Amino acid sequence: MKKVYIILVLLLSGIVAFATDTKALEDEATKMYQEGNYQKAIDLYNEILADDMESASVYYNLGNCYYKLGEIALSILNYERALLLKPGDKDAKYNLKLAQQATVDNIKVLPELFLVRWYNAFVTAFTADLWAYISVALFIGFLIMAALFFYATSVSLKKSWFTVGVILLLMSIMTIFFASKQYHRMTNRDSGIIMTPSVVVRGAPDSSGTELFVVHEGLKVQVLGSLGEWYNVRLADGNEGWVTKADLEKI
Numbered sequence: 359m360k361k362v363y364i365i366l367v368l369l370l371s372g373i374v375a376f377a378t379d380t381k382a383l384e385d386e387a388t389k390m391y392q393e394g395n396y397q398k399a400i401d402l403y404n405e406i407l408a409d410d411m412e413s414a415s416v417y418y419n420l421g422n423c424y425y426k427l428g429e430i431a432l433s434i435l436n437y438e439r440a441l442l443l444k445p446g447d448k449d450a451k452y453n454l455k456l457a458q459q460a461t462v463d464n465i466k467v468l469p470e471l472f473l474v475r476w477y478n479a480f481v482t483a484f485t486a487d488l489w490a491y492i493s494v495a496l497f498i499g500f501l502i503m504a505a506l507f508f509y510a511t512s513v514s515l516k517k518s519w520f521t522v523g524v525i526l527l528l529m530s531i532m533t534i535f536f537a538s539k540q541y542h543r544m545t546n547r548d549s550g551i552i553m554t555p556s557v558v559v560r561g562a563p564d565s566s567g568t569e570l571f572v573v574h575e576g577l578k579v580q581v582l583g584s585l586g587e588w589y590n591v592r593l594a595d596g597n598e599g600w601v602t603k604a605d606l607e608k609i
Contacts, residue, residue: 384406388419396427421440425457431576458576465577552573557574570599580592
């Protein structure tokens with residue numbers, strides 16, 4: 359028992375020390391940013407990410423550093439990653455729009471049905487974890503309603519608790535679905551940013567494939583699949599083609 363206690367103490371001490379070191383790195387990176395030493399700040403933020411300490415704030419700050427250095431594609435990439443982890447971050451959304459204004463391509467987005475646009479905006483309003491917490495809270499509410507239903511002394515109360523319980527259960531199922539959708543977005547990461555100044559999109563995964571059109575750095579594309587050293591991508595206007603993996607970085 360004593361050995362287990364010692365192991366637990368050592369483990370907790372290690373976690374606290376690791377968190378403290380990460381906080382110190384982030385504070386130092388923030389200081390470097392404020393002093394205008396953006397490259398040093400970038401190195402420190404990347405050091406944090408190398409330790410698997412991924413967070414929306416680190417990506418957001420990285421995006422700011424790259425934007426200050428004029429590295430538009432890298433700033434867009436990191437703002438997108440910040441929004442992937444924290445979809446409702448208004449600062450990241452605003453800065454992303456600023457960075458996108460500096461890109462060359464002006465792709466016309468295919469119009470979506472109002473319901474589809476509303477659904478996508480609603481699902482991406484929260485992270486997968488937050489949707490899961492909401493689902494658990496709703497399910498607990500359903501259990502409470504079920505208990506009240508069984509202990510209710512009148513038919514009218516039973517009907518009320520039953521109706522509210524069914525609604526809460528359906529909402530719980532729905533939010534679990536939203537959580538799984540968001541989790542899929544985070545783990546699958548089927549979007550990417552063009553990182554090369556100018557890229558020829560080809561009709562086949564081969565350097566001799568037909569040249570379809572040209573895209574430029576900073577453009578966001580959907581990754582449909584891959585073959586060897588090539589990605590099959592789709593633009594926001596619906597055009598598709600192939601680019602080499604070296605030209606694109608997944609979000």
